[in-house]
Amino acid sequence: MERGRAHVRAFVRELREPALRKWRESGGHVLERAAPGAVLDAYREAHVIALCALALDAQNSALTDRIRERNAGPLRGTGGPGAPRQRPKPAEHDDYSDGSDVQARLVEANVRPGKRELVLGAGAHEHAGSDGRPTRRVVADGCASEEECRLVVAGALLAFAGGFSRNGQSTLGISPALALRLAPATAAEGDARACAAMRCMYLLVERARRRTVAEYGLACELYVSDAQVARLQPVDDAAAARGARHAPGARGHDPWDVGLARGDQFSYWRPHIDQVSVRSYDFSALLYLSAHGADFGGGRLVLHDADAERVVLPRVGRLVLFPSGAESVHAVERVTSGTRFALTMWFTKSARDQQPDPEQRAWLEWARARVDAQPRGDKAPPSPPPRALHGRAPAAAGPPFASRLDGLRLSALCTLPAGDPLCRELLGAVALGSGSVERALAHGVGYDPTAVVDWHALALNPALVAAAAADGAPLPDEGERELPLLRADEWLHPRMEACAALLTALALPSDRAPDGARDGLHAHGRVDETDVASAGAGVASAAVGAHSKKPRAAAVVDAFSVFD
Ligand SMILES: O=C(O)CCC(=O)C(=O)O
Ligand SMILES: [Fe+2]
Structure with missing residues (x-):
């Protein structure tokens, strides 16, 4: 084990500089400009670890491919777990109508060169739309502090680690799934630091919701319909035209260019009406987290009004509100450099269309109570809500997860998008205890609950590695840079073993394939088939020639991939 750990440390050390560079390219430069503190350092470290894990996964799959080639006959065309997946092509939406005549007509009428341009400064503006x-x-300034904005960016970056984007755009839904991913359950009660970004997101959404109620003098209740962190980066036209997915900052494919984050199929620079996408949206709210000019070039918000283009320049902490209907055809100008971060929110008057997740509601209520406590100067802010899910309280008093590992497993599972049926089922299962999680998996992804569950397989998920580091890892300080990395080796180690085993297998003469691969794995020592399956399902299936029997772990991993 010690030798393995030394390898992991050497590996991480080697990758640290390129991983940090990647962190900057994916938006970390916005934080560096503002001299990050200890918490942000921890998020950055977690990001570096997540990227190292991703690089290992990339190595694993490259090796897997080579082994599959070597073992060509029996594995070719079987569509086994290691085979390239056929993803459905996203629908083309660039005819500017989305099936809406109103949008098509208003874009045609209002989006044209030569219109006068008016910059909207801070204040309320009444005019024809x-x-x-x-x-x-x-347009309201100072709706979030610099510190709050940086924290949200740091958390979002962690969640985006290694993820693809589409048309330079990545979005992160703020949901219970994300809550579990950024704030493993064991940290929720005791360690405010680990879930600081998540709480901050909820707090800011709630602040924006209240501000909208006040600004529009609404007598009715206003609900959160959707909320997400959006990251926009420059993209080259040819790739955008193909609808290609990009690793942020990457020019071609590199070891980091793998991931699970969802890209958005829309081009953000395309003029649109928000209500055309989701009918129940009544108000759109944007809270900018990075600044036009300082953090990115381009990226102005343009409202295409009948008489003029009204332009908003994003600034850190600046909130923009407008009704989501036909009076607000708008677009974001292309980002030409740097990274633009915004918290994008949509509110609805319809109770039926509010975000339906019970846990999210519990968190929102907590956030509301906290907002209420602030002006009164209460010394003790309310404690975070218990994890009431699907109307059921956690099985026992105290933390709902028996161990930190339990929390981490579930945080990995919960990278599924909110609203997804499997995600719902899993979240519901959390409330009932881990046996039900297995049953939910059995139902949702054909996971075999009678087999011995090898949760270690979930170490495949970069979010889990990141969570391990974010969850209570000692904060790095000068001279102790490696502390979180040491903790990460628990998670990286099995993958290192798998890579080494595969290399061994590759060195064997090809006439011994496919059994050669299996022998190679055993020859490597401590690695038996179970370990290998736990280190990488795709790797294992190719390496041991188990193409006809889908490993359990692969079933779980596939469940993630269909949603990205
Ligand atoms: O980020 C912005 O300024 C606007 C984003 C937007 O229009 C949208 O997400 O629908
Ligand atoms: Fe929009």
Whole structure:
């Protein structure tokens, strides 16, 4: 084990510089400009670890491919777990109508060169909108502090680690799934630091919701319909035209260019009406987390009104509000350099269309109570909510997860998007105890609950590695840079073993394939088939020639991949 750990440490040390470079390219430069503190350092370290894990996964799959080639006959065309996946092509949406005649007509009428341009400064602005009807837009500065904005960016970066983006755009839904991913359950009660970014996101959404109620003098209740962190980066036209996915900052494919984050199929620079995408949206709210000019070039918000283009320049902590309907045809100008981060929110008057997740509601209520406590100067802010899920309290008092590992497993599972049926089922299962999680998996992805569950397989998920580091890892300080990395070796170690085993297998003469691969694995020592399956399902299946029997772990991993 010690020798293995030394390898992991050497590996991480070697990858540290390129991983840090990647962190900057994926948006970390926004944080560096503002001299990050200890918490942000921890998020950056977690990101570096997640990227190292991703690089290992990339190595694993490259090796897997080579072994599959070597073992060509029996494995070719079987569509086994290691085979390239056929993903459905996203629908083309660039005819500017989305099936909406109103949007098509208003874009045609209002998006044209030569219009005068007016910059909207801070304040409330009343004027005729895109459809000529009077409307009110609000630009409010200082709605979030620099520190809050940086924390949200740090958390989002961690969640985006190694993820693809589409058309330079990545979005991160703020949901219970993300809550579990960024704030493993064991940290929720005791360690505010680990879930600081998540709480901050909820707090800011709630602040924006209240501000919208106040600015529009609403007598009715207003609910959160959707909320996400959006990252925009420059993208080259040819790739965008192909709808290609990019690793942020990458020019071609590199070891980091793997991931699970969802890209958005829309081009953000395309003029649109928010209500056309989701009918129940009543108000759109944007809280900018990085600054036009300082953090990125381009990226201005443009409202295409009948008489003029009204432009908003994003600044850190600046909130923009506008009704989501036909009065607000808008687009974001292309980002030409750097990284633009925004918290994008949509509110609805319809109780039916609010975000339905019970845990999220519990967190929102907590956030509301916290906002209430602030002006009163209460010394003790309310404690975070218990994890009430699907109307059921956790099985026992105290933390709902028996161990830290339990929390981490579930945080990995919960990288599924909120609203996804499997995600729902899993979240519901959390409330009932881990036996039900297995049953939910059995139902959702054909996981075999009677087999011995090898949860270690979930170490494949970069979020889990990141969570391991974010969850209570000692904060690095000068001279102790490696502390979180040492903890990460638990998670990286099995993958290192798998890589080494595969290399051994590759060195064997090809006439011994496919058994050669299996022998190679055993020859490597401590690695038996179970270990290898736990280190990488795709790797294992190719390496041991188990193409006809889908390993359990692969079933779980596939479940993630269909949603990305
Ligand atoms: O980020 C912005 O300024 C606007 C984003 C937007 O229009 C959208 O996400 O629908
Ligand atoms: Fe929009």
